Amino acid sequence: MSDPVVADTRRLNSKPQDLSDAYGPPSNFLEIDVYDPQIIGVGRGRYTTYEVRMRTNLPIFKLKDSCVRRRYSDFEWLKNELERDSKIVVPPLPGKALKRQLPFRGDEGLFEESFIEERRSGLEQFINRIAGHPLAQNERCLHMFLQEESIDRNYIPGKV
Amino acid sequence: MSFFGFGQSADIDIVLNDAETRKKAEHKSEDGRKDKYFLFYDGETVSGKVNVTLKYPGKRLEHNGIKIEFVGQIELYYDRGNHHEFVSLVKDLARPGELTQSQTFDFEFTHVEKPYESYTGQNVKLRYFLRATVSRRLNDISKELDIVVHTLSTYPELNSSIKMEVGIEDCLHIEFEYNKSKYHLKDVIVGKIYFLLVRIKIRHMEIDIIKRETTGTGPNVYHENDTIAKYEIMDGAPVRGESIPIRLFLAGYEMTPTMRDINKKFSVRYYLNLVLIDEEERRYFKQQEITLWRKGDIVRKSMSHQAAIASQRFEGSSHPEKATSGVFLT
Numbered sequence: 001m002s003d004p005v006v007a008d009t010r011r012l013n014s015k016p017q018d019l020s021d022a023y024g025p026p027s028n029f030l031e032i033d034v035y036d037p038q039i040i041g042v043g044r045g046r047y048t049t050y051e052v053r054m055r056t057n058l059p060i061f062k063l064k065d066s067c068v069r070r071r072y073s074d075f076e077w078l079k080n081e082l083e084r085d086s087k088i089v090v091p092p093l094p095g096k097a098l099k100r101q102l103p104f105r106g107d108e109g110l111f112e113e114s115f116i117e118e119r120r121s122g123l124e125q126f127i128n129r130i131a132g133h134p135l136a137q138n139e140r141c142l143h144m145f146l147q148e149e150s151i152d153r154n155y156i157p158g159k160v
Numbered sequence: 161m162s163f164f165g166f167g168q169s170a171d172i173d174i175v176l177n178d179a180e181t182r183k184k185a186e187h188k189s190e191d192g193r194k195d196k197y198f199l200f201y202d203g204e205t206v207s208g209k210v211n212v213t214l215k216y217p218g219k220r221l222e223h224n225g226i227k228i229e230f231v232g233q234i235e236l237y238y239d240r241g242n243h244h245e246f247v248s249l250v251k252d253l254a255r256p257g258e259l260t261q262s263q264t265f266d267f268e269f270t271h272v273e274k275p276y277e278s279y280t281g282q283n284v285k286l287r288y289f290l291r292a293t294v295s296r297r298l299n300d301i302s303k304e305l306d307i308v309v310h311t312l313s314t315y316p317e318l319n320s321s322i323k324m325e326v327g328i329e330d331c332l333h334i335e336f337e338y339n340k341s342k343y344h345l346k347d348v349i350v351g352k353i354y355f356l357l358v359r360i361k362i363r364h365m366e367i368d369i370i371k372r373e374t375t376g377t378g379p380n381v382y383h384e385n386d387t388i389a390k391y392e393i394m395d396g397a398p399v400r401g402e403s404i405p406i407r408l409f410l411a412g413y414e415m416t417p418t419m420r421d422i423n424k425k426f427s428v429r430y431y432l433n434l435v436l437i438d439e440e441e442r443r444y445f446k447q448q449e450i451t452l453w454r455k456g457d458i459v460r461k462s463m464s465h466q467a468a469i470a471s472q473r474f475e476g477s478s479h480p481e482k483a484t485s486g487v488f489l490t
């Protein structure tokens with residue numbers, strides 16, 4: 001058997017790419033914004049809600065553009081549901097900031113502007129990370145969190 | 161004249177007859193050092209001289225026999241006491257008696273079978289060596305000379321390409337192709353990755369070569385994985401219809417031929433691991449075994465007839481992979 005002196009390193013043949021695929025919108029568009037913090041209620045029972053807006057072209061999401069209001073404990077609920085029902089390693093949430101709930105602070109505590117911004121940013125990071133996870137996209141809790149007006153805590157957990 | 165308290169002793173030296181002409185090969189020792197040893201192939205004759213030099217001239221050396229052995233053995237690190245010898249040849253050089261002066265003995269092991277390649281790994285070592293021994297009542301004098309053996313193969317008759325479609329339902333579908341399933345150690349892996357569906361945000365893609373050393377049998381099987389190479393083949397987000405080429409030169413990496421179930425004691429296998437990483441650092445991968453083999457140099461006239469025949473032998477054959485939907489793990 002004769003030995004080729006130089007190995008054949010030419011590229012393998014490949015199908016030419018369809019131009020509409022090459023220059024069209026990508027199939028993985030998914031963007032979630034967490035913004036517009038609003039303080040609801042008065043006195044000691046006050047809490048902050050955030051607007052969670054999702055824009056996507058992924059077929060697994062029923063709505064391509066959705067907008068809901070969520071508070072920190074809703075994000076906690078989502079994290080717990082995913083940790084219990086799926087094998088996913090769920091990314092961390094921004095801190096619970098229990099200290100800020102104590103009285104006699106020098107500042108606004110939970111409603112301090114810089115703290116709210118920090119929390120908003122952390123929540124945005126969290127939801128973008130988890131919504132892009134192929135296994136999380138199969139969970140009903142994620143769809144309910146992102147696209148239903150309110151979270152039904154008595155829902156039946158399961159896969160989409 | 162006898163020195164009170166000093167017994168006679170001797171130094172042993174093993175010299176090969178073709179030490180001037182025989183090639184040497186580099187081989188890494190257990191502690192990571194690279195040394196050069198004489199290179200042999202299956203079927204070649206091992207011949208030379210054993211020089212026994214008396215330490216104190218004029219004094220006799222009494223002995224129970226002088227011999228030389230050619231040994232091929234496997235040593236498992238977790239079981240050092242037990243050497244598994246798969247080749248064991250011995251030649252007697254002198255019957256029990258005494259040496260009155262330094263002496264040289266000729267030896268020849270003709271057309272020695274050396275079925276496996278020398279290997280020094282993480283948990284196991286396979287080595288060949290000559291050992292000359294002067295047996296004595298209280299303590300033997302011995303000397304070892306390690307050699308290195310390479311096993312050669314020629315271009316396999318059957319060398320199908322590897323082509324498979326794998327992915328995660330509705331999220332990511334790719335078709336990967338490697339031009340061969342059997343590569344020699346200085347070969348080039350030519351391939352491509354074709355994207356059929358991309359619904360995740362991929363940041364980059366790499367191909368790794370993983371070496372897996374398996375020792376032990378039954379319930380005591382132990383796998384040691386080592387990533388030999390990491391080679392980025394794509395930076396950025398692909399879309400549907402895109403083809404990413406692969407061209408990976410193997411000569412730059414330290415690898416051995418694939419060794420399957422050597423003397424039922426260990427295996428060394430190689431895998432290509434295609435890894436896609438998304439924007440959130442999640443990893444998606446597909447592992448595929450490849451067979452590595454050692455190609456002989458152009459047969460020189462000085463190579464013995466036996467070694468030329470040995471280089472024609474092809475060792476082992478892998479089963480071609482069935483086309484299946486791959487298993488992707490995050």
